[in-house]
Amino acid sequence: MQPQDVRGFLFDLHGVLADSWQYHLASWQAVAQELQIPWTDQLATTLPGMSRADSLQAILASAGRQNEFNAHQRQMLTDHENTLYKQFVAALTPANRLPGITAFLDELVAAGYPLALASASANAPAEIKHLGLTPYFPQIVPASSLRASKPAPDVYLAAAGLIHQHPEDCVAFEDTVTGVRSAKAAGCFTIGINSQKLPQADAMFASTRELSIAAVQRVLGQLNV
Structure with a gap:
């Protein structure tokens, strides 16, 4: 993708627009404590980007209890x-x-770039409202409309559709391995926001402080030299 080819920008929510993963982790830590499962650094690293069902499975598996509990x-x-x-x-x-x-x-x-939120969270509309970001993201992909969560591409395909663009013409911002896989599967040029390298990301920024149109154009240009 050349800088002049960008037609839209797609944003993950947790860890890209706001540091709200800390709250999910706090909630899961409370659940783990109630289940008498030790909370570990590995869980804190693994859970970001996972669906709720997968997060619960990871917590149970960490204690060898992955076969406990029925669906209800x-x-x-x-x-x-x-x-x-x-x-x-x-x-x-x-x-x-x-x-x-x-x-x-x-x-x-x-x-003049159109923006879309690529979050599969059912809480996304409320979070965006509380963050005061509704003017930037007036339309949000309904979580109930997605057949699969990240790392499936569904949410990025839907987000690109909200702004009437092809995913291949969009730049996506993600902070987790799971999210990067989702954006790449949809065909987006994907920029990772993390102090650690995210496999498959086309480019990396250590922090949101580094984001600007010029910085994005620079990495796009470097990769096309």
């Missing part, structure tokens, strides 16, 4: 985590936006 009981546990998380969501404010994100979004809007 698992649903009750994931619903419980969601209830805990919603308490954190209600406390979100624009101050929870990650550094540099507001300026970058303003720059993109001023340049």
